[in-house]
Amino acid sequence: MTSNPVYILGISAYYHDSAACMLKDGELLAAASEERFTRNKHDDNFPLNAVKYCLKEAGVMLEDLDYVVFYEKPLLKFERLLMTYIQNWPFGFRSFTKSMRTWLGNKLWTSNNIQKELGKILGKKKKYKKGILFVPHHISHAASTYYPSGFEEAAVLTVDAVGEYSTASYGIGRKNKLEISHELRFPHSLGLFYSAFTYYLGFKVNSAEYKVMGLAPYGEPKYAEKMKELIKIFPDGSIELNMKYFCYEHALTMTSGRMERFFGKPRRKEDDPLEQFHKNVAASLQKVTEEIVLKMADHVRKQYDTKNICLAGGVALNCVANGRLLREGKFKNIFVFPAAGDAGGAVGAAYFLHHQILGNEERHPFKTPYLGPGFNRNKIESLLEKSGIPYKTYQDDELFTEIANLIDNNQIIGLFQGRMEFGPRALGNRSIIADARKKENWQRVNLKIKFRESFRPFAPTVMEDKLSQIYDIDVPTPYMLMTAQTKVKDIPATTHVDESARIQSVSREQNPRYYGIIEKFYQKTGCPVIINTSFNVRGEPIVCTPEDAIKCFIRTEMDILVLENFVVHASEVDKNKLKEIFTLEVFHND
Amino acid sequence: MKAFVVLKKIWLKFAEIVEKVGSTIILGLIFYTIIAVYNIFYRFFGLFKNKKVSSRWDVFEHNQHTMDDLTKEF
Numbered sequence: 001m002t003s004n005p006v007y008i009l010g011i012s013a014y015y016h017d018s019a020a021c022m023l024k025d026g027e028l029l030a031a032a033s034e035e036r037f038t039r040n041k042h043d044d045n046f047p048l049n050a051v052k053y054c055l056k057e058a059g060v061m062l063e064d065l066d067y068v069v070f071y072e073k074p075l076l077k078f079e080r081l082l083m084t085y086i087q088n089w090p091f092g093f094r095s096f097t098k099s100m101r102t103w104l105g106n107k108l109w110t111s112n113n114i115q116k117e118l119g120k121i122l123g124k125k126k127k128y129k130k131g132i133l134f135v136p137h138h139i140s141h142a143a144s145t146y147y148p149s150g151f152e153e154a155a156v157l158t159v160d161a162v163g164e165y166s167t168a169s170y171g172i173g174r175k176n177k178l179e180i181s182h183e184l185r186f187p188h189s190l191g192l193f194y195s196a197f198t199y200y201l202g203f204k205v206n207s208a209e210y211k212v213m214g215l216a217p218y219g220e221p222k223y224a225e226k227m228k229e230l231i232k233i234f235p236d237g238s239i240e241l242n243m244k245y246f247c248y249e250h251a252l253t254m255t256s257g258r259m260e261r262f263f264g265k266p267r268r269k270e271d272d273p274l275e276q277f278h279k280n281v282a283a284s285l286q287k288v289t290e291e292i293v294l295k296m297a298d299h300v301r302k303q304y305d306t307k308n309i310c311l312a313g314g315v316a317l318n319c320v321a322n323g324r325l326l327r328e329g330k331f332k333n334i335f336v337f338p339a340a341g342d343a344g345g346a347v348g349a350a351y352f353l354h355h356q357i358l359g360n361e362e363r364h365p366f367k368t369p370y371l372g373p374g375f376n377r378n379k380i381e382s383l384l385e386k387s388g389i390p391y392k393t394y395q396d397d398e399l400f401t402e403i404a405n406l407i408d409n410n411q412i413i414g415l416f417q418g419r420m421e422f423g424p425r426a427l428g429n430r431s432i433i434a435d436a437r438k439k440e441n442w443q444r445v446n447l448k449i450k451f452r453e454s455f456r457p458f459a460p461t462v463m464e465d466k467l468s469q470i471y472d473i474d475v476p477t478p479y480m481l482m483t484a485q486t487k488v489k490d491i492p493a494t495t496h497v498d499e500s501a502r503i504q505s506v507s508r509e510q511n512p513r514y515y516g517i518i519e520k521f522y523q524k525t526g527c528p529v530i531i532n533t534s535f536n537v538r539g540e541p542i543v544c545t546p547e548d549a550i551k552c553f554i555r556t557e558m559d560i561l562v563l564e565n566f567v568v569h570a571s572e573v574d575k576n577k578l579k580e581i582f583t584l585e586v587f588h589n590d
Numbered sequence: 591m592k593a594f595v596v597l598k599k600i601w602l603k604f605a606e607i608v609e610k611v612g613s614t615i616i617l618g619l620i621f622y623t624i625i626a627v628y629n630i631f632y633r634f635f636g637l638f639k640n641k642k643v644s645s646r647w648d649v650f651e652h653n654q655h656t657m658d659d660l661t662k663e664f
Contacts, residue, residue: 073652075664082625087627089622096625097618104617111663135661136652171651182647232645240645299647357657 004357007060009051010350012071012140012342014043014107016206020050021371021422022058023350023358027364028148030057031371031422033343034350039585040546042207043541044308045116053373055121060123061330062414069285069353070343073136074110077162079185079199082248092250105362110482124356131375135349137163138313142180144348147355149335150365155304159297160313160341161191162205163267170300176355176363187249188241191314192291193231198247201256201278202268207590208423214456216286217498219279221261224287230262233287247323251585259426268587274455284449286320293321307332311347316340316481317424319502323483326475338369338423338479357562365500368510369479373544374418380546380563387550387581389573391566396516399565407530411559412449414535416521416549417513420542420549423488425480426534428461430542432550432558434531436460439492441531448557451539458531460494463518464507466528471503480504480532491529504532539587551582 001468008023013034021031021574030053037049042190055062081103085096106113113130118128135143141158143316152175159168165187171180195205198212201576231491232240243249247256260266268278309331311322326334336562337344354360384391394402406413411434418429426432434441446454446547459480468474474482483502486495494501508515521527535543537556543549546563553561554575607660654660 022595073663076652079664085625086628089626093618093622096622100618100621123619133657133659135654135660136662138653139654164652166650170647171650180650180653182643183650184647185644188645234646236647238646352654353660357654357660569591 006066006354007058007064008067008069008350008353009054009065009349010071010346010347011047011051012344012349013046014044016044016108016364017045017341017343017344018047018050019339019346019422020047020054021350022054024058025353026354026362028347028366028371030116031337031339032373032420033422033541036372036420036543039303039548039587041352041539041541041542041587041590046113048120050202051118057373062118065130066113067133067353068118068128068130068134069113069133069349070110071135071140071342073134073164074107077138078108078374080165083187088250090246090346095252096184098252105227105363133349133353133496134164135352137345138166138169138183139178139180140345140568141350142169142173142283142310142354143178143313143317143461144344144349144357145335145337145340145387146178147336147351147363148256148366149308150174150312150363151278151308151310151333151335153306154308154310154333155300155306155331156310156312156333157300158311158313159293159296159315160192161195162186162189167191168313168478170296170303170557172304172306176361177357178352178356179519188239189245190239190289191247192246193286194237194289194318196248196254197281200259200267201281201424202270202272204590205254209314211453211456212282212318213286214496215274215282215317216281216320217283217496217500218455219276219281219283221284221287222280223284223558225415227288228283228446230259233288233292233295235295237292237294239292265434281288289315289318290321290324291344293318294325294328294330297325300341301330309334311336312344314339314341319481320483320500321437323473323479323500325474326482327484329353332530333475336479336481337366338421338425338481340481341424343423369423370419370429370511374419375546376566377564380566381544383550384563384566384568387578389568389578390569394565394567396513396565399562399567400513400516400520402567403562404524405515406560407433407521408525410435410438412441412445412554412557413560413562414549414558415514415517415541416535416546416561416563418511420544423479425504426532427478428506428511428532428543430544431534432531432533432535433517435459436491436494436529436531437525437527441493445533446585450533450537451556457496458494458533459502459504460491461504461518461532462504463515463522463528464466464505464510466501466522467505470529471501473503476505476512477503477506478507491527491533494529510516537587539589540585550578552586554578554582555584
């Protein structure tokens with residue numbers, strides 16, 4: 001007799017980057033961020049569309065779910081907020097009224113809200129009747145990276161802005177058990193420290209931290225020592241922020257006027273030019289961040305005699321720090337979950353329930369980041385036909401050769417194939433690809449395709465078997481979460497000013513189609529590297545559907561659009577006519 | 591009876607203010623006053639001190655071991 005499979009729906013929501021995932025007997029079947037469906041970047045609303053997709057992918061109804069689990073403890077978070085306001089009184093009235101409005105109106109009733117939102121799937125005025133389970137924020141992060149890592153034993157380090165009280169935590173995973181032993185607490189937070197400088201440098205908090213990371217190599221870390229007046233770093237990696245300079249505890253801003261006086265420069269406004277000062281601050285911030293991450297990891301290593309470490313939390317998306325941790329060699333193996341931020345919390349909460357609470361011992365190592373929706377070729381063909389878009393159809397092998405030729409002819413290609421990636425990086429299924437050998441492509445793709453800041457670098461995708469010939473790294477980095485130095489000179493479009501690159505290595509097993517394209521390009525040109533950037537414009541979530549891809553193709557100067565096995569040339573398309581068929585949304589800069 | 595009339599007048603005046611200023615702000619002010627009182631206790635008598643603020647690695651308090659732990663929102 002076989003027992004019925006156990007389905008667990010994981011949810012993260014109500015802060016930023018809402019997401020849902022589905023586990024079937026501990027296997028991750030589907031996961032997606034809500035923003036991809038609503039086209040609202042970092043969408044924090046209940047991930048209704050993502051939930052519907054997960055149910056569809058798993059082929060189950062809402063009633064078939066065994067458990068629904070949420071990625072944090074809302075009342076514990078509310079307690080922290082109240083305690084913070086008490087301590088900071090009389091400051092913070094505006095922030096207090098704003099946050100109370102959302103808490104009293106919505107967040108305080110999370111369980112009820114989730115049941116109501118899920119009820120929408122059941123029908124009008126219905127409510128999901130089963131209870132909702134809650135996993136603490138940092139346990140969700142820790143579980144999201146430990147359980148899929150495949151390690152039998154590993155230290156786990158999570159670092160983000162703030163969960164309930166925790167801002168960082170560490171512990172140990174052994175087989176199917178995960179025990180978090182220590183935490184750092186609010187307001188002393190490395191994530192918030194990084195976000196405060198993101199704000200000071202004129203970028204959007206909880207969104208553009210990665211831009212600051214990309215800006216850092218243009219500067220000198222001149223202020224790194226000075227910054228230590230703002231943050232005390234202990235030998236064990238714990239930190240104490242000087243809260244005179246930061247006001248995120250009680251205000252709607254991140255830094256106080258004292259910070260401006262400290263650096264002798266006002267906060268940069270979004271449209272102000274980037275000066276060398278800003279680049280130097282970014283470089284200093286990156287240096288201090290790396291020092292803290294390394295000290296934290298070193299402390300964790302001393303606690304547990306293990307060669308493996310798993311990282312999660314928003315700070316784990318800092319691939320420069322990850323790369324340095326790898327190079328320092330304190331841990332032999334490093335695993336970072338591709339959706340290391342809050343979206344991944346949905347997955348962690350579900351894994352934690354499955355293994356730790358339900359006691360299931362069999363683990364399923366992470367196989368693929370392609371956990372989002374995929375689209376049927378017939379559907380895509382009929383969309384092209386209906387829209388009057390001329391296209392050519394190729395068989396797989398011909399298609400790879402054709403795309404390789406187009407890249408070699410310096411065409412910029414929107415590549416849409418297979419299932420969408422889970423996590424913030426496009427890994428070849430929703431990507432814009434181009435020739436990495438042409439330096440001008442850096443500016444061309446930034447300004448004419450992505451409409452984004454010209455300083456921002458592009459990541460390379462490299463054939464995994466050629467990885468160590470091109471880069472100073474010898475372990476695969478399939479999720480674009482490590483940087484390494486470039487050894488060769490002939491790929492300037494993906495080499496940052498400090499010779500570093502945020503690498504994605506791809507193997508045939510991981511993504512045969514994407515690997516096939518780069519392999520053909522390599523056979524033709526001898527270069528196993530191409531530019532890979534996410535398929536979107538500035539402020540837009542990465543495309544999800546073929547319609548989204550066509551709209552992005554219309555609004556940019558992209559040369560080619562590849563939708564599965566169909567190739568569309570911009571030169572053969574009347575984009576103005578298509579603008580009448582497809583309504584183009586307006587995206588706000590991030 | 592007289593007291594009732596006075597109370598009613600106060601209530602109507604309050605309702606009028608609420609309508610003018612907006613219920614959220616009034617509610618905010620009420621809560622904020624409560625917090626101010628708490629703050630006095632916190633500052634002068636050391637009560638309600640948030641022991642959870644820590645700048646050093648401290649013991650993690652929220653490990654979850656049972657299904658019952660997960661049903662709680664706190």
